[in-house]
Each structure stands twice: as C-alpha cells, then as structure tokens.
Amino acid sequence: MANIREIAKLSGVSKATVSRILNHDKTFSVSDSTRKRVFRISSQLNYTLSNTSNKDSVEKLHVAIVNCLSPEQELRDPYFSMIKNGIDEQAEIWGMKIALEIRLPNTGHDWSELATCGAVIVIGTLMESVLDKIYQHNQNIIIINDPRHFEKYDIIRNDFGYQTQQVLDLMKAKGHKRIAFIGGKTNLIDESSVSQILLMDNREKAYLEWMKLNNFSEFTDPHITKGWTTEEALSVTQDILAEEKQPTAILTASDPQAIGVYRAVQKAGYQIPDDIAIVSFDDINMVSYLYPALTTVRPAAQEMGREAINLVRERVVDSRKVALQVTVNSILIKRESL
Structure with missing residues (x-):
C-alpha cells in the first residue's frame, strides 16, 4: 500500500506538503499544478487517508524482475551487475521496492505473483511464449538487453x-x-x-x-x-x-x-x-x-537499469500505455591497443 513518503517522492515535494494537500488544509498555500499532481498520484496509487485498501489490490510501487541469468553468471559479468545496481538505486530514489525476482530457466515459480506488482522488468532474452505468459498477469513489461522489436513491451537496449x-x-x-x-x-x-x-x-x-x-x-x-x-x-x-x-x-x-x-x-x-x-x-x-x-x-549499463525504473514510473504513475524503445549510448575509450 502506498504511503505519504512514496507519494512525496513521486510528486517531487515534501511529505509535509503531501499531508497538508491530502488533508485539504485551507491555510496551506501551494500552486494548483502541484496540488493536482499530488492528488493524481495518490489516486493512481490507491492511497486513502486511512491507509487501508483491499488486501488483493496491486501494489503499484512494487517491481518484479524476471532474470535470464543465474546469480553466478550475474556476478561474473559486470555488465549485468551494473544493470542491477542501476535498478536498485533508482528504485530507492522513487520509493519503489524490488518485491520479487524470478530466475529462468527454472521450475516451480508462480506466475500469478506478478499480478501483485506494478510492473515487471525482464533482464535478458526470453521466448515470446514466456513473455506472453508474463503479459497475461502483468501488462507493464520493461525488457532490458533484447535486440528484438516488440509492440507491447518497453525495450531498453545499448548501442x-x-x-x-x-x-x-x-x-x-x-x-x-x-x-x-x-x-x-x-x-x-x-x-x-x-x-x-x-x-x-x-x-x-x-x-x-x-x-x-x-x-x-x-x-x-x-x-x-x-x-x-x-x-x-x-x-x-x-x-x-x-x-x-x-x-x-x-x-x-x-x-x-x-x-x-x-x-x-x-x-x-x-x-x-x-x-x-x-x-x-x-x-x-x-x-x-x-x-x-x-x-x-x-556501456552505460547502470543507466540502463535506472532508465528501466523510470519507465516503470511512467507506466504505473502516469498510466502510459504506448510502448517505448530506449537506446542508451555507450562511450568508446581509446587506448593503446588500436
């Protein structure tokens, strides 16, 4: 369930500002645009002043990861480690939580758990049939490091x-x-x-x-x-x-x-x-x-992870439905071997 701290982060204002706006404090002076933004975000996150909601409601600030690498592979490859670091850092900035991680290939996972999260970040290259299965439970899908084109999913790739x-x-x-x-x-x-x-x-x-x-x-x-x-x-x-x-x-x-x-x-x-x-x-x-x-x-691998969380935020807070493709630029480091 969303709280005032999370709404404040997503709105770009203080917790006190959110509290006074949501409590309709008539003595508090704030711009109409800020007031509307706070109400819009709190509504989209299903926030209520009593902080109660249906226990089966989606936690929009929770993010799931479906990862095509084992922990050992991830540790051996700094590229993917940096992507994960970027995800974790940006999630903390926006008050989001990595609530679930499924590593494939694997057996015994419950795909229905993805429906309890606001979005799913996929790291790696999954069969389209698996992506379709994820989509059945959660339509906010962001894929990192896949060269293919998809109409329904956000894609973040390198150059x-x-x-x-x-x-x-x-x-x-x-x-x-x-x-x-x-x-x-x-x-x-x-x-x-x-x-x-x-x-x-x-x-x-x-x-x-x-x-x-x-x-x-x-x-x-x-x-x-x-x-x-x-x-x-x-x-x-x-x-x-x-x-x-x-x-x-x-x-x-x-x-x-x-x-x-x-x-x-x-x-x-x-x-x-x-x-x-x-x-x-x-x-x-x-x-x-x-x-x-x-x-x-x-490669700007850490930035790729950060951008994934930014796309999650657009999906769950701004209700963006159109899929985006984002290319994150790399830098050629010229040294003596050429």
Whole structure:
C-alpha cells in the first residue's frame, strides 16, 4: 500500500506538503499544478487517508524482475551487475521496492505473483511464449538487453551495433581490412530450459554488414563461441593465428574474451597493436592491467537499469500505455591497443 513518503517522492515535494494537500488544509498555500499532481498520484496509487485498501489490490510501487541469468553468471559479468545496481538505486530514489525476482530457466515459480506488482522488468532474452505468459498477469513489461522489436513491451537496449561500426571505421582508417571478429552465442530462454534458438548479437550483425558494405567480404572472419569466456577466446585466437593469412586486427564482443586474445597473441610473439590491433566491449576494471592498455567500448549499463525504473514510473504513475524503445549510448575509450 502506498504511503505519504512514496507519494512525496513521486510528486517531487515534501511529505509535509503531501499531508497538508491530502488533508485539504485551507491555510496551506501551494500552486494548483502541484496540488493536482499530488492528488493524481495518490489516486493512481490507491492511497486513502486511512491507509487501508483491499488486501488483493496491486501494489503499484512494487517491481518484479524476471532474470535470464543465474546469480553466478550475474556476478561474473559486470555488465549485468551494473544493470542491477542501476535498478536498485533508482528504485530507492522513487520509493519503489524490488518485491520479487524470478530466475529462468527454472521450475516451480508462480506466475500469478506478478499480478501483485506494478510492473515487471525482464533482464535478458526470453521466448515470446514466456513473455506472453508474463503479459497475461502483468501488462507493464520493461525488457532490458533484447535486440528484438516488440509492440507491447518497453525495450531498453545499448548501442553496440552503432559502436561496432565506429570501431571498424577506426580500424579501416588505420589501414586494417583483414579484421576478425570473436563473439558469443545468445540463446533464448524458456521457462525450464535454455532454448536451442539463437539470436544474432548486434555486434556480430554489424560486423558482417560493415565488412560487406566496405567490400571486405573476402576477409570476413567471424568466430562465435558457445560461451563468452577467456578460455574459449584464447583457444579461438590460437586457431586464427595458425591460419596462413592472419588478421591484422581482432574485434571481440567482450573484455573477458579480449583477455584471452591478448594471451594468445603475446604468447605467439606478436606485438599489440603493431602486428595485431585489438578492440573490445565492456571496459571492466581488469583491462587496466593489460599491456598495452585495451581500447574498449564502455556501456552505460547502470543507466540502463535506472532508465528501466523510470519507465516503470511512467507506466504505473502516469498510466502510459504506448510502448517505448530506449537506446542508451555507450562511450568508446581509446587506448593503446588500436
């Protein structure tokens, strides 16, 4: 049940102001717009002065998360950890509570619990059948990090496709055309299993399109690993270096993969970037220990999480029904590996 503190946060005024407005204090001077905003938000949150309501009513300031990553995967990947941090921080600012988290694939969860929350944030790539099931219980759905288009759901995504093109343009400007790409697979997640259906990562897609548009098709060399690990990237790079015609540049989809590439390239006696240039995505803390320093794309992952809560607020407070697609821009951090 909403309280005065929560209404105050969402209205952008003090608790005392909310209290005096809701109690129709005639001695209190406040603008008509503020008064109307407080009444509108309190009404939308089903607030009453007695602070009682039907026990089965939806708690609009409660948020549910449906997460496609295990706790271990989330801890290993700073990108998703930062998204969760952003969600938590912004939820606290707006007086919202993460009341429920369902991790998939899993069995035994009760989808009807989602109906008790104001909105559902999905992190990752779910089968459409699962999204439909969530929608049956809660129509306020915000999806983070899914490249697909949906008409009913809000989508928050990064700009990795655009950044891939920018990086490749820089490589071309430095004379590179024999450019290899190392990425990973993205599986759709079902309720109880990891589907065999794959989504092409935006970085891989942008790489293939860019190589074709720049008439470098004969040099196109993508390598997609089962996971996104350092060990897999190291093994793949060793295979690449064993080829008769080696690339002069390697673009990796993540910094952990770039670390594997560094190990393989330097172990083989090649110099970075003189022999092989390397660029990556993530800008995790560990890359500061690489030599030479890694050029990488830093995503605004925490901002993606914050924006998810902002979209939740628009849904539950402003009653927005039209679905939005939000792209959060990243930053290319230029260092010595290119």
